[in-house]
Amino acid sequence: MTAEGKILPIVIHGDPVLHNRASEVEEINDDIRQLVADMHVTQEAARGVGLAAPQVGAGLRIFTWEFEHTGDAPTKGEVLNPVLTLLGKVSQEDPDPDSETEGCLSVPALGYPLKRSAHVRLQGFDVDGKLIDFEAHDWFARILQHEFDHLNATLYVNRLNPRWSKRWKKELRKQGWTTAGNTWMPGDDEDPFGHDAEAANEAEES
Structure with a gap:
């Protein structure tokens, strides 16, 4: 039986859970199934x-x-205890702000450019215990790298080159995201990435 999910608050940069390596899933039980449903x-x-x-x-x-x-x-799924292998090199050139800017739900309303591998392999298990093993390219590969980094206590802002890292650290001080306790609630709080405004504009135009 598939668990019915509920919306959870999203933790913002500064909380220790984002800065400590995540633990392996030891057993796929009802608590894990509920967590995965809630995450989706x-x-x-x-x-x-x-x-x-x-x-x-x-x-x-x-x-x-x-x-x-x-x-x-x-195109939709989950992975438990993933292993991510980079199959393409990460360029050392400066990232392109127009085509390589990432965002993060735990760093709301901000975006910075970052170089990633354009080809990865993901292995692990889904919530039913079935083996996952596939390759991904381009932006999908970027997404998988971004999420896998979270499990190793790395946010994408930790990977920025010196130029963009300087801008991020200035914004970090401004926002005060250095301590625990900051969250935002999807569906209740205003969307920090402007999707609510986009939807409202589309509704007006139609």
């Missing part, structure tokens, strides 16, 4: 393309995704 619902409510368990306060090696792409990999 929360990700959808937040209009995200990926969500890692630490982002909802659970220090476990799980992440979800939903992204339309070309290829044989599922």
